[in-house]
Amino acid sequence: MAERSFRGGGRHRGGRGRGSFRGGRGGRGNVPWHRQEGYNDAVASSVDEADVGIRSFVSDVKGFNGLVKQRFSDFIVREVPIERTPIARLTELELPVQPKKNRSVHTMLYDAIESYLGISCEKSTSWKAKKENTNGEKASSEMQGIFDVLTKRLVEKFVANGQEGQLFAMKKDIKDFAAKIAECVGEEDAELLKSFLDQLVAAKSDEEKHDLVFYFQPIHVRELRTTIHTIIREYGRLVVADTTADTSGQNTVIRLRPTLKKGKRKDMDDRGSRRDSNWPHNRPDYVKFVLYKKNKETVDAMQHIGKILRLNDKLFSYAGTKDKRGLTTQWVTGYRISRETIATINQSKQYQKNYDQYPFLVGNFSYVKEPLTLGDLYGNQFGIVIRNIPNEITDQEISNAVNSWVTHGFVNYFGLQRFGTKSIPSHIVGRAFLRKDFKLVADLILGPKEGDASKIKEARVHFQQYKDVEAALRMFPPFLVAENAVLDGFSRFGIESYERAVRNIPVKLRMIYTHAYQSYVWNEAASYRLSHYSSTKPVVGDMVLRGAIEVDPEAEVEETKDENPAKKRRRIMESDIIFITEDNINEYSIEDVVLPVHGYTTYLPKNTVASIYERCTSQDGVDFKSLRRDQAPEFNLPGSYRNIIRKPEGARHEVKRYNDETIPLMQSEVDIMLNRPPVPSIPDGAYRAICLEFILRIDMTNIFCTDFNVESSSYATMAIRELLKQNSSIHVQLQLNDQAKPKSIPIGRPGFSLGKN
Incomplete structure (x- = not known):
């Protein structure tokens, strides 16, 4: 029933004042303090592949060196819908309609009377005043007063x-x-x-x-x-x-x-x-459009667009997130937002219609009845430029490598970006989380790390020595989210309150740590499976799934807070799994074989690969089944299944020679939209590059898993790793980038780690 609910003056936790303190630190010009000298001298780094279980290749066909993602324009991603067409392309850029300036009631009244009398009320005087200028000025003033009274009354009537x-x-x-x-x-x-x-x-x-x-x-x-x-x-x-x-x-x-x-x-x-x-009653509730973005993550782009349009970014939905470093296009839907409103994104005084400079553009609008949700896509089409191919590698050898790659596929590893860019990878922190060793979690997050900027390294060492929380909060830059969250927890709950401090880390970030550990275990299992058994066909004890897993209203589901029962996540049951035996081994291929992304509901293979998962409990001290009772989001790890081998679809390549390393070699959406011709290959160019295009589909068997967007995705970096037989670690790319004429590095072979020979 209706009633008044008088709220009490309960405790409200406000800011800690750090913003005002930091704002007062000043700096040179408009550069924030945490972007100045000492904070910008970090060294790019990543963990080595072997440290996260990436050790094997599918085939032993010769690879070659090449620079991947040397420029963000070398990495192009276009979303492929479930229907496989149309691929997300920005072909129609809609510009906002310029609104007409509203005229005041006063001006409209002047114009109306001028038109009626056939005279100019502002410049002419009454016929009597023409005889004497002073009388004319008096008549004009009286006329102005009449207009003012009439205008006021008209406005009051209009408002009423x-x-x-x-x-x-x-x-x-x-x-x-x-x-x-x-x-x-x-x-x-x-x-x-x-x-x-x-x-x-x-x-x-x-x-x-x-x-x-x-x-x-x-x-x-x-x-x-x-x-x-x-x-x-x-x-x-x-x-x-x-x-x-x-x-x-x-x-x-x-x-x-x-x-x-x-x-x-x-x-x-x-x-x-x-x-x-x-909202028009005959118009569907959702506007659908293509978002083209440059060097920006999907979530950041949508938040930015929400701010520009003064709308909650939760009104927008999409089928999957796209990488930051690259040029990407994807479908987006917005709830009851007109296409004209969203088109204002394409109007910017800053860029003066120089569309190459825009961080994002929108177009190809339509109205649809249903919104997009995570998983509403077949996969992604990639356009990747691999630069600085060694001169000793012939075009024929490149073609042979591409053909073998298309035929045999690649190991469907979780890529290095899954494990962060620090010297202490995310899965190590995740393992400490899963052991519930919260002191270790805090120490790993706050401790010194290789490659840190000098001021950040200074902040870490200072806190280690003095345990001065307030000083550390002033020293750590705001973009270190986990570090600041733990320190804020210490400040609120005490320096010994490790669990409460660690739980102060945002939920999604805590989940990234524990999911990274699941990914690490899967990588280890995949490497073991391919190094101990065949990489081209199933073996007894392997697992396959019974086709696409459909929604079953009576089946056990993972509960969500959503009111829509169609969005409940389906768990894969034992009846969905087929174990390979001598009798059915000829019915399946290596592409059908899956390995569990370990969790408290997953089943294990019936061969020695299971020993990798059993090691989690014995060696790593992680017992997934005990986590079933824990309600914290980072421990909600039922698990899923992931194909061990994936193959690229629709692959094609072109070898181009070039002289200028700053020129994009593949057409962007803006290039195509403005009818710019493709960059031609120069016959005697100093450098060579492979322009490669292919599609990676998502794993539809995982469409209802709790971490769908991670567990179902294949990593393009892992696909390229197989083609080049080259370590994907950052230090390898930096080493190649520093070489004017790259020389060949040792080529790995299945079962061995590059860079660890």
Whole structure:
């Protein structure tokens, strides 16, 4: 029922004042303090492949050296939808319509009277005043006064009519709202809701309606709750809805509170905003468009776009995230946002329509009924330039290597980016998490690391020596999220409160650590499997899955907070798994073989590969099954399954010679859109590069796993590693980059780690 809920003055944790302190540190010009000297001398680094289990190759065909991602324009990614067409391409760049300047009522009145009388009211005087200039000035002044009075009255009338119209529209919405609710929960509750909404309309200020609140009666049928939420989004522009406990604290109910003109509610549902009431009824709810971005992560791009459009970025959804370092295009959907609004992204005074400089562009708009969700894609099309191919490698040898790569595929390893860019890889921190050794977690995060910038190294050493939390908080730059979170936890809970400090790290980052450990174990298992058994066919004890895993409403599912039952995540059961035996071994290929991404629901192969997983409990001290009872998100690791071998699709390559290393060798979306011709190969060019294009599909068997976007994805860097037979570690790329004329480094062979020979 409707009632006033007077909130107490509970404890509110505000900022710690670090922002004002840091803001006062100043710096040179507009450069932030954490971007100045001592913070920008870090050395790029990554762990070595062998340290994270990457050791094997599928074939022993000769590889060669090459520079990968030397420039961000050398890495192009285009999303491939489930239907496989159309691939996300920016072919139609929509520019925003320039709005016309609104003329004032005063100006329009002048124009109307001028037109009616056939004279210029501002420049002419009355016919009597023409005889004497002074009288003309007096007449003009009187005319100006008349215009001012008329204008004021017209504006007052316009405002009054507008307010009356708004009130009429609100009352109609309330009537329709109550009628729809009555169909769901009955007339009595609908009347109470109408009374509550009438109070909101009658309230003249935010203060009067701030504490008004309405609780629905407990509704135990999920479909009915979903229907009510839909009705609220369509008609409830005066309120924001959420789910909370009722006044007794015993039942979970839907709560309505007023939207405020000046105040803010963190839990406000943007879909209930004013723009919903203006959305055309015959238009689908979602706008779909292509997002083209340059050297920017998808999440960052969407947050930036949300700020530009002054919209919550949660209104947007997409099928998968794309790499930062590269040129990428993907489909995005937005809830009840017009294409004209989103097209304003393409208008920037800063870049003056120099589209090569834009960090992102949008186009190819359409309206659709359903939003995109994670996994709504077949895969990704990659365009990769591999530069500085050694002169001793012939074009024929390149073709042979590409053909072998397409035929045999590559080991579907989790790539090095999965394990971070620090000397202490993410899976080491994840292992400490899974052991629940929170002191070790804190020490690993805060301790000195190879390659750190000098000021950051100084901050780490200082904290190690003196344990001065406040000093460390002032010294650590804000982009070290985990470090600052742990230190903030120490500041709030005490220097010995390791668990509480570590749990102060953002949830998604904690999950990255534990998922990295799962990835490490999978990599180790894959290397063992390929070095001890065949790399071209299944063996007895291997595991395969029974085709695509469909949603089964009766099957065990991973619970989510989402009201939509279709978004529950399906677990793979034992009945979905087939173990290879002597009888069925000829029915499957190496591409069918999967290995578990270890978790508390996964099953193990029935051969010696299982020993790698058993080592987790014995050697690493990680017991996944014991984590089932822990409710912390980083321990929610049911696991999934991942194909051991993957093959590129639709692969084609071209060898190009060039002289200028700064020229992009593949066409970007902007190049194609502006009809720029491809960069030709120079016959006697000083350098050679391979322009390679291929598709990697996602693993549809994992579409309902808890870490879908990670566990189902194949890494393009691992695909290229197989082609080149070259270590993908950063130090190898840096070494090659420093060589004017790269020389061949030792070529690895299956079962051995490059760089560790």
